[in-house]
Amino acid sequence: MARSDAARTALLDTAERLFAEHGIAQVSDRRVAEVAGNTNHSAVRYYFGGREGLLRELVGRHARAIEERCVPATSDSVLADVRALVVPSMEVLAALPRPSWRARFIGLAVHEPGVRDLVRDTLTTLPVMVEIRRSLRARLAGLDPDVVAGRAAMIGLIVTTATAEIEARAERDGSAPRWLEAGDFLADAIAGMLTAPVTRSGRLNPLAGAR
Numbered sequence: 001m002a003r004s005d006a007a008r009t010a011l012l013d014t015a016e017r018l019f020a021e022h023g024i025a026q027v028s029d030r031r032v033a034e035v036a037g038n039t040n041h042s043a044v045r046y047y048f049g050g051r052e053g054l055l056r057e058l059v060g061r062h063a064r065a066i067e068e069r070c071v072p073a074t075s076d077s078v079l080a081d082v083r084a085l086v087v088p089s090m091e092v093l094a095a096l097p098r099p100s101w102r103a104r105f106i107g108l109a110v111h112e113p114g115v116r117d118l119v120r121d122t123l124t125t126l127p128v129m130v131e132i133r134r135s136l137r138a139r140l141a142g143l144d145p146d147v148v149a150g151r152a153a154m155i156g157l158i159v160t161t162a163t164a165e166i167e168a169r170a171e172r173d174g175s176a177p178r179w180l181e182a183g184d185f186l187a188d189a190i191a192g193m194l195t196a197p198v199t200r201s202g203r204l205n206p207l208a209g210a211r
Helices: 003-022 029-035 043-048 051-069 078-095 102-109 116-124 127-139 145-173 179-194
Strands: none
Touching (some): 003 043, 003 051, 078 127, 145 179
């Protein structure tokens, strides 16, 4: 690996860990450079153009890793489509060195003003993800579209919250995260949620219309 590539990777890995441990807004670019062992305190600006570029690359490398593992659902079912959405993320997390901070960083980023839109737009616009979501909408055509939209908005929140907790618990007790089993569990639960009975009109659902 070239020195510049190694320096970029060190900055990314360090930022991911520090953001996960202390919060995105609480960690300065200078601190990231110092902990990464870079004597240039403006290294984040030099390599990424600043904080926004650093965050974009952190989210982007996660998205690219997911995309490499994504394949369209091959069977005619809601569960197959959900598995096609969920399992690649679990495979990416399972491939990371331990301890890892990726799930906790993404879990924070989806709630951070100014960052959550970046996460949403980067992960949900992957071509294969768009195709899978289109397939899911077609399979759920019998439900009120507002209900489908509200439940779809919950998928990312469920996955990011659950995986962040799994990762944190693994670090606390020293256990190995069982990511692939977690993927099975989450896919089953999400498929059940998507196809659950509807008690009220979707227009009364506070998540209806959420992106």
